[in-house]
Amino acid sequence: MPSAVPDALLDALDILRCPTCGAQLTVRDRSLHCSQRHTFDIARAGYASMLGGGGARSGDDDEMARARERFLGSGAYAPLLAAIGELAEAAVPALAATEPPRTSRSPAPSVPAVRDPSGPDASGSAPTVLDMGCGPGYYLAGLLDRFEGARGLGIDTSARSLRFAARAHDRAAACSGDVFAPFPLADDSIDLLIDVFAPRHPAEFARVLGPSGALVVARPDTDHLAELREAIPSMVAMDPRKEERLHETLEPFFVAGPQRTVHFELPLDSVRMQDLVAMTPSARHVQPAALEDIAEQLRTSSGPVPFSVTVSVVVSSHHPR
Numbered sequence: 306m307p308s309a310v311p312d313a314l315l316d317a318l319d320i321l322r323c324p325t326c327g328a329q330l331t332v333r334d335r336s337l338h339c340s341q342r343h344t345f346d347i348a349r350a351g352y353a354s355m356l357g358g359g360g361a362r363s364g365d366d367d368e369m370a371r372a373r374e375r376f377l378g379s380g381a382y383a384p385l386l387a388a389i390g391e392l393a394e395a396a397v398p399a400l401a402a403t404e405p406p407r408t409s410r411s412p413a414p415s416v417p418a419v420r421d422p423s424g425p426d427a428s429g430s431a432p433t434v435l436d437m438g439c440g441p442g443y444y445l446a447g448l449l450d451r452f453e454g455a456r457g458l459g460i461d462t463s464a465r466s467l468r469f470a471a472r473a474h475d476r477a478a479a480c481s482g483d484v485f486a487p488f489p490l491a492d493d494s495i496d497l498l499i500d501v502f503a504p505r506h507p508a509e510f511a512r513v514l515g516p517s518g519a520l521v522v523a524r525p526d527t528d529h530l531a532e533l534r535e536a537i538p539s540m541v542a543m544d545p546r547k548e549e550r551l552h553e554t555l556e557p558f559f560v561a562g563p564q565r566t567v568h569f570e571l572p573l574d575s576v577r578m579q580d581l582v583a584m585t586p587s588a589r590h591v592q593p594a595a596l597e598d599i600a601e602q603l604r605t606s607s608g609p610v611p612f613s614v615t616v617s618v619v620v621s622s623h624h625p626r
């Protein structure tokens with residue numbers, strides 16, 4: 306029995322565009338179609354497959370996607386989610402000001418029911434949050450919980466991650482897409498764009514963001530996971546010029562807003578530690594046997610006191626020029 310197309314994906318059709326020709330899309334037979342007959346399947350898991358070439362070519366494999374889902378689902382990075390939400394709310398007040406859908410009640414019950422066309426719901430379109438490189442959709446779902454009137458879209462290259470993202474939240478649609486290609490989205494269609502530990506495409510970010518929208522970027526600070534990097538020499542080293550290069554690439558398109566660093570100690574047991582390593586860009590460079598060795602060392606050396614790592618993440622907001 307074919308499963309239904311998720312409501313959140315149907316709700317996103319007004320902003321989705323054909324990645325090949327840029328035309329609007331309609332749904333037919335569990336596929337998205339444009340007027341030029343480009344066709345994109347809607348996967349059984351509920352996300353739209355909008356990458357060319359038959360599917361994901363990079364991004365998280367199954368093991369990485371599961372590690373990320375398990376680690377983030379444990380709430381380990383909840384302080385980071387909170388910081389992203391606070392910066393987003395300050396940068397885009399409309400996100401928090403919007404009433405939840407379907408809650409329009411007349412404030413004056415004595416007046417006969419006459420619809421006020423200038424009242425709430427007159428425009429009908431909810432503020433839209435895009436999570437580029439959404440992984441399992443943890444940050445997107447958390448923001449939709451915070452902003453009850455908003456809708457969301459997660460884009461990722463990994464089919465494995467999108468299976469989680471497509472069911473991360475009732476108001477979140479998911480589709481595959483390549484951050485380095487044109488996004489399958491209309492101009493000015495997004496109110497908040499978040500990029501959390503993901504690659505960036507500043508020109509496309511600026512194109513899809515509305516003039517009163519904002520970009521919120523989260524990336525590791527130089528001391529992020531320092532203890533793990535010390536214990537696992539094959540983990541990818543931090544580029545000390547990373548921050549400088551980020552600002553250089555955003556500068557032509559965005560005005561920098563407030564910035565803060567989320568900094569805390571995260572206790573790790575061996576499962577959490579292995580998940581954390583597995584979801585970093587280092588995963589491909591670290592042999593599973595080496596990880597097990599380190600887990601064993603942690604178990605024996607730390608005793609009842611849990612090993613902990615420094616989490617240090619820079620979060621900043623940016624407005625389109």
Ligand SMILES: [Zn+2]
Binds near residue numbers: 324328343
């Ligand atoms: Zn097309």
